[in-house]
Amino acid sequence: MSGEDLKTLLAKASPARSGDFLAEIAAATRQERVKAQRQLADTTLGAILEAPLIDPEEDDVSALILRQHDADSFRPIAGWSVGEMREWLLSDDATPPAIAALKWALTPEMVAAIAKICRNQDLIAIARKRPVVTAFRTTVGLPGRLSVRIQPNHPTDDPRGVAASIVDGLAFGCGDAVIGINPATDSPSAMRRLLELIEELRLRLGCPVQSCVLAHVTTAIDAMNRAAPVDLVFQSVAGSQKANASFGISLAMLKEAHDAARGLRRGTVGDNVMYFETGQGSALSANAHHGMDQQTMEARAYAVAREFDPLLVNTVVGFIGPEYLYDGKEIIRAGLEDHFCGKLLGVPMGVDVCYTNHAEADQDDMDNLLTLLAVAGVNFVMGVPGSDDVMLNYQSTSFHDAAYVRRVLGLRPSPEFETWLMDAGIFNREGFLNPADGSLMLAARAQLLEAAE
Template identity: 55%
Template structure:
């Protein structure tokens, strides 16, 4: 396939589709670090001009990691709906973009086509969209899931209550959970990143959060974000978990760097369906982030957006309740500043929705990145406008264990108020019953953790 165009008197030619995809990407420090980014804005425009004419079939037939070398590629390709694929395989990437953005194309139409897309196809159309395109396109798509409550309904915005503690203190975490619940955080999940990955410590945290959920009859779920094998062992020993978590990646080599495989995740999914206490049918929670494959030297020469899109394409295999892009967490080596972080957050959210995934975003940055709380607020508003399913809720937006900056317990309520959104319906009803919510807003009890100690 000849991948060449002439722009302003200069001829640009690209070695193959992998090279073309990388050069068409918005500037990212990770791609620059890998030596695969466009060398100029003109080359980036030329790459997009060529990419717009590439048929979707070529992207499936030329994955960035060959089918015979990578189990992630095989799992994604083998799951493609061939009937739908045959309807669209002749479309160019440019045609696909125009179809998605057309007023005549509904979210249901897009969701149907999503079942026939590989990660490369998803990434390609994303590269041809501006930030506002990504907001408009993602907003069309609703992905509704159910575990202990219902995620993704129109007009809702959920919040993951993340009460991390440097020493996994049960009392400290319990206090942070109560404060978060009083602000209406936790309808996505009460999810703890543990500092101790042992089965005993993980089990204690699961038991404590389960006790709160049961005692207060809260329609939500708990999760401790240890390695999946630790959670599996805790489940087998009787620990009460609502969701099973794992970070996933877009190549076999990157998955192996996380200590996982397709077979292991299949086993974890089967175990979750058997032992998780929630009603289901969605039991899995995944986290991703642009640059994770590159950081493990497992990107196979592909750009970080393509590898991220492959994350969402493989996540479909396990029907997750939610997937979270931890967009600014890896650091400025991969997303240099707020401009790149905001772009990546919008890309990830759209790509996940296009793949049929219930998408959330950890709107965040590390302290050595060129970003601040105002840029965090900007991305949060854009994502909420785009229909993101959930964001994070952390005391003061400053994670005491992971040492990064994210959204606080206050931010989901502020977004709900500004944009006319509500908590997940079962959770909202519970808040009304206990006196934390009235007439569509928080009561004066909001922010008072002792609310749960006085009853």
């Protein structure tokens, strides 16, 4: 099988989504899709490895995928078909350590192929068996725990508005993944002001959290050179060299930032210092998908991410719009696929459970996806005030949503952060918001606001 043949087969086998129709690569009928899925299920993993979808001499992501591949751990499964791998992953033989041992044997194209022949419940059941644990000041990804990124964006980066959102999130037990701000202005001075705001708040509260200002990686490198308090370095990444170039980045640039951030040694319980964001459709929107379906291209982005041992990887699943994921059904499927593929590749996956206001989706769809992902063992989700991001102008999940899913599924924050929440009186010793009438939580919020002034 040639790379072009495999590319076509993967696209035809992919569950329907608007982006693949936009790219004119999707199966035209359900019958064509099922036929492709059956053929893909019979394709061996070895055949997939031998058919690069983009020439590695022309694409550094393809070259990276081949460099990462561990031939020794792959050899015992090289003759397995995609269908046989799916059956094994669903079996009791596929224990968490056994799945983790295949991290460098599996390529993005392989896990994308497996995902295409899985039902949603398969994606959930398999991903749940593959925890990926990382750490900086908190430990993220432990089984039975769910972390939350506080996303305190403000249209003008107003310090009081940002601080109020942070405090509100902390009072609901959020923030253990990261306090991450999308800046209104991508400049070293704006980045430094926001970092110093979070740093002062963190130190005054004695709160074990990490900060990130989601500016371009070159801005972060400049900020580190100027001794700004950088915890995590952010960058959007994609699954081809051309798509990453559209973001203004290269693999060498990411390595420079990674090494600089690690050199600061600001972590207390770990040294995972990178935060990456991805999303199905980003390569297509940059005309850098090389004729590849958007789910396979998304999985390739995780090869870039895992090269740099990130603390967090976040697929912003419905953010790009209905041209790529049309409705709630497509967004739910994509979120489960991304989480599944990331986990099999050893990536610490979180999901921004989100949609834009012109998509055929609503908050009920997001409730469904949030719950499904929490069952699947997602590392973290977003905490946005009121679930409505007033700067990026899209709908995500709120602090209340995080409290809901933790409560109904018995999930807890990261251990370091949970201890602080209890000591601060925000959580009781049973791990719930303290108490039911909210009086102590309101008192804690008042104390946090006072500290933020």
